[in-house]
Amino acid sequence: MPSDQQRILARAAREVSAGQIVNLGIGLPTRLFHYLPPEMEVLVHSENGVLGCHPLEEGTAPDPEMIDSGGAYIATRDGASVFDSALSFAMIRRRRVDVTFMGAFEVDQQGNLANWKIPGKFSPGIGGAMELAQKVETLVVLCSHNDKHGNPKILRQCRLPLTAPRCVTRIITEKAVMEVTEAGLEVVDIAEGLDVATLRAATEADLIIDETRLGRF
Amino acid sequence: MTLLNQKPATLEAAIAEIPDGASIMVGGFGSPGTPFALLDELLAQGQRRLTLIKNDANEPDIGIGRLIRAGRVDKLITSHIGLNRIAIEEMNAGRLAVEMHPQGLLAEKIRCAGAGHYGFLTDIGLGTEVAEGRREIECDGRTWAIEPAIRADFALVHADLADAYGNLIYRGTAINFNPLMAMAADHVIAQAYRVEAPGQLVPERIHTPCAFVSRIVEVDPATSDQGRRAHAV
Numbered sequence: 001m002p003s004d005q006q007r008i009l010a011r012a013a014r015e016v017s018a019g020q021i022v023n024l025g026i027g028l029p030t031r032l033f034h035y036l037p038p039e040m041e042v043l044v045h046s047e048n049g050v051l052g053c054h055p056l057e058e059g060t061a062p063d064p065e066m067i068d069s070g071g072a073y074i075a076t077r078d079g080a081s082v083f084d085s086a087l088s089f090a091m092i093r094r095r096r097v098d099v100t101f102m103g104a105f106e107v108d109q110q111g112n113l114a115n116w117k118i119p120g121k122f123s124p125g126i127g128g129a130m131e132l133a134q135k136v137e138t139l140v141v142l143c144s145h146n147d148k149h150g151n152p153k154i155l156r157q158c159r160l161p162l163t164a165p166r167c168v169t170r171i172i173t174e175k176a177v178m179e180v181t182e183a184g185l186e187v188v189d190i191a192e193g194l195d196v197a198t199l200r201a202a203t204e205a206d207l208i209i210d211e212t213r214l215g216r217f
Numbered sequence: 218m219t220l221l222n223q224k225p226a227t228l229e230a231a232i233a234e235i236p237d238g239a240s241i242m243v244g245g246f247g248s249p250g251t252p253f254a255l256l257d258e259l260l261a262q263g264q265r266r267l268t269l270i271k272n273d274a275n276e277p278d279i280g281i282g283r284l285i286r287a288g289r290v291d292k293l294i295t296s297h298i299g300l301n302r303i304a305i306e307e308m309n310a311g312r313l314a315v316e317m318h319p320q321g322l323l324a325e326k327i328r329c330a331g332a333g334h335y336g337f338l339t340d341i342g343l344g345t346e347v348a349e350g351r352r353e354i355e356c357d358g359r360t361w362a363i364e365p366a367i368r369a370d371f372a373l374v375h376a377d378l379a380d381a382y383g384n385l386i387y388r389g390t391a392i393n394f395n396p397l398m399a400m401a402a403d404h405v406i407a408q409a410y411r412v413e414a415p416g417q418l419v420p421e422r423i424h425t426p427c428a429f430v431s432r433i434v435e436v437d438p439a440t441s442d443q444g445r446r447a448h449a450v
Contacts, residue, residue, distance in 0.1 A: 048247075065390060071300070084392050125295060125315075131319060134341060162345050
């Protein structure tokens, strides 16, 4: 049995196509690196100023001046470039990054995302999340379906301060893959062995589910 | 004005030009690009009531983390301080004023000052709490926020290579905010691992032309950059 995180990452890898420029957010999304086929022609963008990040081979001494935005030492792949922070965000604002993967504290059925601040508890600053959320064409949220107390994270309406309004394209949790549509949150895939009633009970958002078309992952 | 032929300086002399109360831009994203040798000298010399402008707060025991810990910093303008629990405690206790900006806006505000502009118009942050308190205007039927540029009295930057006139070449992800800050401050102090004679750097490879740089200090990579080893992976 894969762990919940492995299930999310393996499913998320299917959202990336050859030829794309991809940004991986801090935390779980960074690990998606290892789920992309090594021969796939994809350039991973890191907002500290790299296009073409490559995981550091095991046993290789790190270059202290090469990190990704999460602080991990990295290498670069063929075709890579490095640049300053203003240019890195120009690339984002000009929509040259095709898809970004991010974690979430809360996400709702309008596609609103909250992933940077819990007032009174957690406010380290927003980093690069706001520009990525607002400007990247396809934003895929990777997160656990519920928080560590079991409360739903997929909501009718976000309660925490937003990273950006109406920015989310898809949500992938260990329980389901959900698409944000004009009509609401549509379940595309449901986890192997999970039934619809259990999914609904674990979710605050209203889910649109057509059982005849539901995929498994 | 610093004359071309008077830029090489010792660490001590370069940092001694900074007074109490100065606003100082500091290059770096995490450890790479942070001018650790210049910051350690600033710590040693004791300047106080500083305003620092840096992407992040480093970690508690390196770079600007040490200045914050020593109570030398009144205000920090930044985008993320999550790797420095001391900075978060100081902020929550009201001893450190922290002004947070989205990272791309922080970079652009600095770039804009370096380009000699007042500010720029953007749609980043509209509809979020970041927009609170910003002035907005209508242009061509859309709403834009006015983002004023950010300048500073001093910038401390880290380069890989320099020449004695102050031309700078950065390396890898140590570029980050350094070339932006090198244009946005009145007095720019650069540290570099090697300082060559003028003519030794390839003109097309220079990131920051010497016109923006006031002082150049050669530092030894082996002794100047303890943050490299402390950096969390």
